Amino acid sequence: MCGIVGAVAQRNVQNILLEGLRRLEYRGYDSAGMAVCAAQGGLQRRRALGKVAALAARLEAEPLTGHSGIAHTRWATHGRPSEANAHPHQSGDRLSVVHNGIIENHEALRHALERDGYVFDSETDTEVIAHLLDREARGAGDLLAAVQRVLAALDGAYALGVVHADEPDTVIGARKGSPLVVGVGIDEAFLASDPLALLQVTDRFIYLDEGDVVRLSGKGRIEIVDARGQAVEREVQTFEHGDGAASKGSYRHFMLKEIHEQPAVIAAALEGRLGDHGVLVESFGPEAAELFARVKQVHIVACGTSYHAGMVARYWLERYTGVPVQVEVASEYRYRQVVVPEGTLFVTLSQSGETADTLAALRFARERGYLASLAICNVPGSSLVRESDLTLMTQAGPEIGVASTKAFTTQLTALMLLTLALGRIKGLAAAEQSALVEALRGLPGLVDRVLALDGMVETLSGAFAEKHHALFLGRGAHFPIALEGALKLKEISYIHAEAYPAGELKHGPLALVDSEMPVISVAPNDELLDKLKSNLQEVRARGGELFVFADEGVGLSDGEGVHVLHLPHVHEALAPILYTVPLQLLSYHVAVLKGTDVDQPRNLAKSVTVE
Ligand code: G6P
Secondary structure, eight states: OOEEEEEEOSSOSHHHHHHHHHHHGGGOOSEEEEEEEETTSSEEEEEEESOHHHHHHHHHHSOOOEEEEEEEEEOOSSSOSOTTTSSOEEETTTEEEEEEEEETTHHHHHHHHHHTTOOOOSSOSTHHHHHHHHHHHTTTOOHHHHHHHHHHHOOEEEEEEEEETTSTTEEEEEEEBSOOEEEEOSSOEEEESSGGGGTTTOSEEEEOOTTOEEEEEGGGEEEEEOTTSOEEOOOOEEOOSOGGGGSOTTOSSHHHHHHHTHHHHHHHHHTTTBOSSSBOGGGGOTTHHHHHHTOOEEEEEEOHHHHHHHHHHHHHHHHHHOOOEEEEEHHHHTTSOOOOOTTEEEEEEESSSOOHHHHHHHHHHTTTTOSEEEEEESSTTOHHHHHSSEEEEOOOOOOOSSSOSHHHHHHHHHHHHHHHHHHHHHTOOHHHHHHHHHHHHHHHHHHHHHHTTHHHHHHHHTTTTTOSEEEEEEOTTHHHHHHHHHHHHHHHHOOEEEEEEGGGGGGTGGGGOSTTSOEEEEEOSSTTHHHHHHHHHHHHHTTOOEEEEEETTSOOOOBTTEEEEEEOOOOGGGHHHHHHHHHHHHHHHHHHHHTOOSSSOTTOOSSOOOO
16 A cells, blocks of 8 residues: 655655655555655656665666655556656646545546646546645745645545645645654654654654644654644654564564564553453453443454454354344445444454544444444554544554464454453353453463474475465354465465355365365364364365364374364364464465565555555
């Protein structure tokens, strides 16, 4: 997804902007560009199709020098990936704009501008902003006021960065519907769509509000006006996660590093939230206890991997709290005539807190008479967090690999905390609460033991490298884990993978099973084990090769065409978290064997901030 970086600094800004773009690469993009108010006057721009490295090579040949500038990584929405469509966009040669999001009325604006004689160089919606601004800025002498007038004409969602040769040493930023933060330096100021992009220059940030416009100027001056045009002060917050998360360390890929971080981040997600016998309900906020007591239903809405976490939570919440639960993907939910029974808690799950569909679902839900909204999210200060009544941070730290790993297992951990908090209020037996709390405390250690099986999973992965399809099976709360396993495999190795509840096998997918279709299954020691074993027999009888991740006590072992990897015994309720880990490792090793771009798979983005 698109990324923005901007800077007004004492030093030359080229390398600050370039490093910022590198740090945003994880979001997925197709081209990159930069514009700087040149030291000798005027504006200079460099753009390149493809990776940030291509832009860096161009800058090496033709460097930029100046104290203010903007830069961008683009993920195509209007117009194909090309250098002409890459940002920054200009009107004439004195002003440049970078933009995340979508301008919905761009066609009408474009026609009007063309009638006025403006000539467009790109197919993007962004270029209308540049020309509108050119018109508004002419002779106006105040770039911020000109930006405000342009914003009034725009429908849609955006974050913007603007520079103008007439006001060197100034960067204007604006946000409505897309995230934008100001980085506070020492006599320097920065702008970015994600604080990660700026951690090399500052750890102090101002999270802009909806409708804010900001002017960064010399000596680190930061002026913010809100949606009503009033000058406002916003709190400066210190970024909580260290910069270490933005580097791979000794790992070959971010994804592998993040898989291995899971014992630590699951422990972080539990920290301060477990009492001796139950979950501390206040972890969800001061009003949580009172609100949870009134919960009669739960609606969970999310996208992608986060949606799979929601599906697991349905099994948990219904089993341990007796509260009925609906789970839905946000892009469907937001366009449905949803019926909201009295006393319904609305829960969103999101790693980024900026996913456009999830955010739109929350805004839609706020008009529908829900009891309250709860965001389970990994990014403090994100839009979802700021717009929800209650929040629980997952504490996974920055996740860079596009394929979500530690964000998912910490979401599950947080959802188990929600289950226990609601359960506590709804009368879940004290012994069950204590057993689950104890099991949660032991979970990081068990995940560590599963990670120690990495070499064995790597050996198994060899069987997949030449395959074109794979089938994942699970039952109960492990059906969503099978879905997540299949999603991981297709995202990063491009192998077509499907997941089914094992009981559905004979209603269709069994027709696909032959020696070319590996079947992966998770078999924890739960009440559905015997049923799962018969499903696996059905696969073997059709010549399908089986890969089973099984509890050490279930009596499944290697045989002809059957490969079994034993996992340590875990409390039945927490098995979905533990059994996720070998599936992540399997996808990772298959992708490495296939030589794909593991951390930035083709066509995908980390944070999908457009619909
Ligand atoms: C994108 C990412 C997925 C992620 C989904 C939802 O598709 O590639 O990994 O699960 O968005 O993102 P969120 O930040 O809302 O969890």
